[in-house]
Amino acid sequence: xxYRVPQPVPQVILxxxxxxxxxLSGVSRVTAMEGSRHLxxxxxxxxxxKCENLQRTGSFKLRGAYVRIAGLRPEQRAAGVxxxxxxxxxxxxxxxxxxxxxxxxxxxxxxxxxxKVAATQEYGADVRLHGQVVDETFLAAxxxxxxxxxxxxxxxxxxxxxxxQGTVGLEILEQCPEVRTILVGIGGGGLAAGVAVAVxxxxxDVRVIGVQxxxxxxxxxSLKVGHPISIDEPMTMADGIKVGRxxxxxxxxxxxxxxxxxxxxxxxxxxxxxxxxxxxKLVVEPAGCSTVAALLSEPELYGGGPVVAVLxxxxxxxxxxxxxxxxxxxxxxxxxxxxxxxxxxxxxLAGLLAVLSVVDANVLDVSxxxxxxxxxxxxxxxxxxxxxxxxxxxAEVARSLHGAGYKVMS
Numbered sequence: 001x002x003y004r005v006p007q008p009v010p011q012v013i014l015x016x017x018x019x020x021x022x023x024l025s026g027v028s029r030v031t032a033m034e035g036s037r038h039l040x041x042x043x044x045x046x047x048x049x050k051c052e053n054l055q056r057t058g059s060f061k062l063r064g065a066y067v068r069i070a071g072l073r074p075e076q077r078a079a080g081v082x083x084x085x086x087x088x089x090x091x092x093x094x095x096x097x098x099x100x101x102x103x104x105x106x107x108x109x110x111x112x113x114x115x116k117v118a119a120t121q122e123y124g125a126d127v128r129l130h131g132q133v134v135d136e137t138f139l140a141a142x143x144x145x146x147x148x149x150x151x152x153x154x155x156x157x158x159x160x161x162x163x164x165q166g167t168v169g170l171e172i173l174e175q176c177p178e179v180r181t182i183l184v185g186i187g188g189g190g191l192a193a194g195v196a197v198a199v200x201x202x203x204x205d206v207r208v209i210g211v212q213x214x215x216x217x218x219x220x221x222s223l224k225v226g227h228p229i230s231i232d233e234p235m236t237m238a239d240g241i242k243v244g245r246x247x248x249x250x251x252x253x254x255x256x257x258x259x260x261x262x263x264x265x266x267x268x269x270x271x272x273x274x275x276x277x278x279x280x281k282l283v284v285e286p287a288g289c290s291t292v293a294a295l296l297s298e299p300e301l302y303g304g305g306p307v308v309a310v311l312x313x314x315x316x317x318x319x320x321x322x323x324x325x326x327x328x329x330x331x332x333x334x335x336x337x338x339x340x341x342x343x344x345x346x347x348x349l350a351g352l353l354a355v356l357s358v359v360d361a362n363v364l365d366v367s368x369x370x371x372x373x374x375x376x377x378x379x380x381x382x383x384x385x386x387x388x389x390x391x392x393x394x395a396e397v398a399r400s401l402h403g404a405g406y407k408v409m410s
């Protein structure tokens with residue numbers, strides 16, 4: 001996304017975040033910190049999950065939105081606020097506005113998931129669907145602000161937004177004072193910047209590491225050249241951190257205070273989501289579990305002391321969740337799809353299934369095609385979807401099929 005650069009604002013300091021924490025008392029939840037035995041064993045250090053997916057509205061975004069809107073002058077509140085978002089920021093602005101008695105208008109892409117649209121409306125916002133991508137939606141919201149005088153609430157590039165998000169860092173230090181490393185997902189950078197300000201002011205010895213999806217990683221090249229640069233067409237399933245350009249305000253903070261920025265693959269994101277669901281019993285969106293993906297990808301980097309991974313949100317569309325879970329199972333060797341051809345005679349399919357039964361592969365779905373012109377007169381094509389037990393079991397299935405004389409096509 002290419003956002004309009006805001007007017008310069010003062011640097012965020014610890015007192016700003018402490019003030020935001022007082023303002024948020026009774027508004028945002030002090031979210032739970034859950035231990036993870038699996039990740040602890042993997043890294044060799046205690047790992048704790050900061051569960052912002054259990055925050056009101058399902059993400060950390062309420063914190064910054066409330067602080068920003070609460071800080072408006074009376075005449076600004078009277079003009080109302082406007083925001084653009086595909087989901088989490090939209091809901092944060094909608095609820096914060098309702099709590100403060102401020103009229104809110106939220107622009108969302110035409111293809112935004114229906115549950116997110118409905119939730120934003122239920123929190124009290126006037127939702128307007130505009131544009132196919134968030135960039136178009138963002139421009140529409142800015143034009144609305146210019147036309148009506150409504151205050152535009154930026155998702156990350158503002159002093160008050162960063163101060164509000166930084167309260168996550170204060171809570172981490174209170175809940176896990178022995179922490180040595182904190183992992184935070186980065187999109188535009190508001191959360192990571194706020195956490196870094198809070199943590200480095202109080203505990204400069206604690207490492208703060210940002211995590212981006214590899215397909216939307218604007219921060220590493222920007223940090224390399226020393227100023228925010230845009231990347232063309234960021235691509236990732238993690239829409240919460242799918243931002244093409246760092247925010248000017250958080251970029252300066254992250255450049256000064258964040259120790260490192262790592263990137264994670266789509267396979268790692270889907271595997272992390274599956275792990276959170278199965279092991280931690282937590283529903284986390286892809287952006288929210290980017291920190292867990294980092295632990296899975298490079299566990300050797302996080303030894304030497306307790307680690308806190310921020311789960312930044314849990315708002316995931318059920319249809320997307322279904323696809324991601326299947327992708328995650330495939331990445332973990334728990335799901336196998338294959339095609340093969342068998343003789344077109346009675347009992348041929350039963351024979352194939354018998355081979356799979358011997359190796360204990362659970363058949364989820366079977367497609368039996370007899371009319372494809374690419375098939376020989378005596379052939380049928382079978383497509384199988386199998387539940388497997390890991391990479392070694394997948395290899396065992398392939399060996400058994402080969403040994404039985406079957407030629408696997410994919």
